[in-house]
Amino acid sequence: MNTLLIKIKGMHCENCEKRIQNALTLIDGVVSVSANHQTGEVHIKINSEKIDKEFIYKKLEDMGFEVINK
Numbered sequence: 349m350n351t352l353l354i355k356i357k358g359m360h361c362e363n364c365e366k367r368i369q370n371a372l373t374l375i376d377g378v379v380s381v382s383a384n385h386q387t388g389e390v391h392i393k394i395n396s397e398k399i400d401k402e403f404i405y406k407k408l409e410d411m412g413f414e415v416i417n418k
């Protein structure tokens with residue numbers, strides 16, 4: 349199990365956290381997602397080495413967030 353830490357801009361409340369958690373959990377290889385709007389951090393547990401990080405970044409950007417630690 350690996351963990352991915354993504355820092356983003358644009359999360360302002362718990363609804364943002366939930367939107368992110370719901371959307372990213374659907375991605376193949378993602379086990380769990382924890383987003384924190386106070387820190388701007390998204391912690392993602394993944395069970396695959398082959399997970400496409402760019403796909404996750406794109407997903408976040410499509411939702412209106414800016415990824416700042418690509």
Ligand SMILES: [Cu+2]
Pocket residue numbers: 359360361362363364365
């Ligand atoms: Cu929000």
